[in-house]
Amino acid sequence: MMMLDENKLAKRKKLRQSIAFGILSTLSYSIIAILFIILSFIIYKGIGVINWNFISQMPEEGMTKGGIYPAIIGTLYLVGGSILFAFPIGVLAAIYMNEYVKDGIFKKIIKQMTNNLAGIPSIVFGLFGMSLFVNKLGFGDSILAGSLTLGLLALPVVIRTTEEALKAVDNTFRQASIGLGASKWETTSKIVLPIAFPNIITGLILSIGRVSGETAPILFTVAAYFLPKLPTSIFDQAMALPYHLYVISTSGTNIEESRPIAYGTALVLIIIVLIANLLANGLRKYFGNKVKMN
Amino acid sequence: MFKIESKNVDFFYGSSQALKNINIAIKPNTVTALIGPSGCGKSTYLRLFNRMNDLIDNTKITGQILIDGEDIYAKGVNVDSLRKKVGMVFQKPNPFPKTIFENVAYGLRVNGISDKKFIEERVETSIKQVALWEEVKDKLKKSAFELSGGQQQRLCIARALAIQPSVILMDEPTSALDPISTSKVEELIYELKSKYTIVIVTHNMQQAGRVSDTTAFFYMGELIEYDNTKNIFTHPKIERTQNYITGRFG
């Protein structure tokens, strides 16, 4: 009798387990599926226009023909510029917040502010960038103004991920270093940062993803509607992939005709983000191996 | 002459009192074990000796802690030179993300020593002191994370020894190690006694018996009994101590 009951119980347990497991796996697979559908849709629609000329030529005939070369370059400039601005400031701010500021009301306020900053809609950043960088500081519509605006957008992401990365560093590392007579800055720069670095890179990846896809902040600060030449200085206007995509699918001279180019542009944007992620991931792995914990 | 003296020490985290009127006198070249249930204040107490609790906000200490007769909490005390004198080893092996060599050299470098030959010699003697030299001499340039847990902990002890402290604080130094590594570290403690004064926090009663000369039993922030380890383990004077070391309560 006893044996039979146990067998029954085991069977029931197994059944429950497979039901739960089934639901969970279906959900996760459907997420992958959605991503896959979107990707294949864009690849299917866009792959036709992609060739060497498409990525290396200037747009022609009201963007219904030709390539998207300046938009690619513009996006790379903007991503690079915004990271150059946001990364050091964000990391330093996070270090200051996490390593130096004592617990208290001041720290709480700054934290709340950072969180609020992350919640502001990107179009507001765009307007702010326009009034401050473009008009007030007189940068005009330029790569500089756009990069700074995008940088502001990326700043909270960088600060928060860096803070998390620093928090994840076991306190005994700090104590061990200080216990050996090291100063706080020596401890932070020689011990804490190298350990936190792989996780800080994660912040970088996230902000690259965010920055490269944004349209609203560059709308009023940098983006050129149609500019068949490369920027020559940081004070030049530039085209950018997301904005280009937006323009040719909403207000181009011939929307229907430029449809394939739109898909091609989307595909190129995705590929660029992908490459940036892979690169950053590789970087993370590289540093991660260097400081691998047991 | 005592190496470490603690006189009427009270310690507060914010408004809660973590240590109540602790009086202890530790002789040089001895091992003192701090035992007691979790949260009894023994780790907090250990960290007073190198002012590690300074790093925690909103803490307050009253009373005196003398090392070599000098009050380490007096005004104008150079905390860096105090910490050079009082080395510390932690619960989990925590080598820095550096090479084996640089881990041990770190303390020398941050103290402004740059003479290459001097550093090399000091690193070698320190690693030899922890009986790790034969195991690592061919891979000094490799990352310290490649070592096993037990080796890492001995490296951390070598790192503390490199700046030639006279007191070594150990906060449960073997709790993350396997039995063989544990007994190696214990033997090491026994050997280091001839040169250093060691204070060790341990949860392992047998370890306190094996390595220490004197034992202090803490309970709820109070020092319940402080005596020769032999006396504590054969005929403790206070019943609560007996109950604790015989495992009759927490």
Next chain:
Amino acid sequence: MSHLEVELQQLKAETIKMWTLVNMQLRKGKEALINLDKDLAREVMLSERRVNAYELKLDRDCENIFALFNPVAVDLRCVLAILKINSNLERTGDIAEGIAKFVTNVDNTFDKSLLEITRVVEMYEQAISMMDEVLEAFDKEDTAIARKVFLQDEILDEINIKANKIIANYIRNNTDNVEAALYLLSIIRKLERVGDQSKNMAEEIIFYIEAKVLKHRSVKEQSK
């Protein structure tokens, strides 16, 4: 060498010191008996205090090792064996003291011929050599040496058994020297006990080194 090994070595060294002292007591007692040297006998009685002090110290050392090191296996057997050897030695010391007391108490001299026919001096020497051998076995951790004492003990038993008749005969013929004869019989009894003590210690040594329990076995089995 590990910390525990150091402690055990010290414990063994202390035990050997105590042992040597007890053997010395026996030796001096023998000399006192043969020469009826009452001063020497008194010296033996005085040294008993030192043996007692050793016993207390070894007891405490064993207690500390148990409490602080929680010895296991061979280390555990070593401390257990020493704990028991310690009390055997203390008893042997008592016996030596007892013999010395008889020597001081006796009024007349011991009759040389009586000493000869009872073979008491031979017995005494045998007992001392057994004690020496067990000590050697302990020092060298050699169970082969320890095993030899089981056979030697039979000689002591034989002399002890025969002593009854010999002494009885002697008393019948020498009614003026009864007291000395009775003391001698008591001494023979005590020497027999020394043999038993050394056998016990030999058993402890074998238990410690080979982990074999030899108690309550026949002599033949023991000396295997």
